[in-house]
Amino acid sequence: MLHRPSVEFPALADMLKLREMGVMTMLSPCPMQVGPAMMRVILDIQQCGYEGNLRRVYMQTKVLEMLVLLLERMRQGRAEKSSCIHLKKSDIECIRQSRDWLMQQMENPPTLKELAHHAGINDFKLKKGYKQVFGITVFGDFHKERMEKARKYLLETEMPLMEVALLSGYQDSSNFSRAFKAYFGFTAGELRKHA
Numbered sequence: 001m002l003h004r005p006s007v008e009f010p011a012l013a014d015m016l017k018l019r020e021m022g023v024m025t026m027l028s029p030c031p032m033q034v035g036p037a038m039m040r041v042i043l044d045i046q047q048c049g050y051e052g053n054l055r056r057v058y059m060q061t062k063v064l065e066m067l068v069l070l071l072e073r074m075r076q077g078r079a080e081k082s083s084c085i086h087l088k089k090s091d092i093e094c095i096r097q098s099r100d101w102l103m104q105q106m107e108n109p110p111t112l113k114e115l116a117h118h119a120g121i122n123d124f125k126l127k128k129g130y131k132q133v134f135g136i137t138v139f140g141d142f143h144k145e146r147m148e149k150a151r152k153y154l155l156e157t158e159m160p161l162m163e164v165a166l167l168s169g170y171q172d173s174s175n176f177s178r179a180f181k182a183y184f185g186f187t188a189g190e191l192r193k194h195a
Contacts, residue, residue, distance in 0.1 A: 035073070040185045041066045047194060085128045094121040095129045102138065103145055106169040112138060147183045150176070154188050155195050161188055 041062055050058050087095075098119035102109065115138065116123040130138045150168040153159055159167075165176035180188050 035069070036183050036185065038066060038069050041069065043184075084132055085125065087125075087129050087132065091121060091125060091129055092133055094119045095126060095133050098126060098138075099130070099134065099141065102142055106146060106149070106167075109139075109142060109169065143179075143183070146170075147180060150180060150188070151184070151191065154191050164188070 045059065045062050048055060048058055048062075098115050098121070101118055102115055110118065112123050112127060116126040119126060121129070127138060130136075130141070134141055136144065146168050150164055153164045153167060157164075161177070162173045165171075165173045168176060170176035170179070177188060184191070
C-alpha cells in the first residue's frame, strides 16, 4: 500500500528501499512542527467515539490522513532545503535566544528588525535561519505559541473568552476568535464544549 505514493514522495521511496534491506531509517532527519491540519487529526483521534469495527476503520483512516500530511510536509521541506544558508554555531545560539525573547513578548510582539537587533544578528539571517533551525517562520512560530497558549487556557481554566484573548496577546476578542478558528478549524466555544 505504501509503495504506490512513493513515486510522488521520493523520501518515502528511499526509506522503503532501505527498510527492505533491513536498515533502520527515519522518514525525515529534520524536525517537523505539528501544523493545524495535523492537530485536527490528533484531536479527532483523541475524541473518537466509535467502537468496534467502525472505530478500527476510523483510526486507520486518520493514521493514513496523518501520513499524507507528513509526506506533504516533507515534500515542502525538500523544496525549502535548497534555499538554506550557512549558519555558524554562534548564529544558531542567537536564533535560539531570539525565540526565547520573542515568546516572552506575547502581549507586545517586536518587529523582525527589533527581534534581530535584540539577538545581535541581521534580520535576513534571522528570518532564514529561524526557518532552518525551527522548521517554521518566526511569526508562524509566534502565532502557533499564541494559539497553543489560548487552547491551554480554554481547556484548563474557566476564564471568559475576552480574558483568554488578552492573555494570548489579542486586544479584541473577535480577532482572537477568527484567528483561533482559522488555526484549529473549530471555535474556542466548541473546544470547551467537547473538552
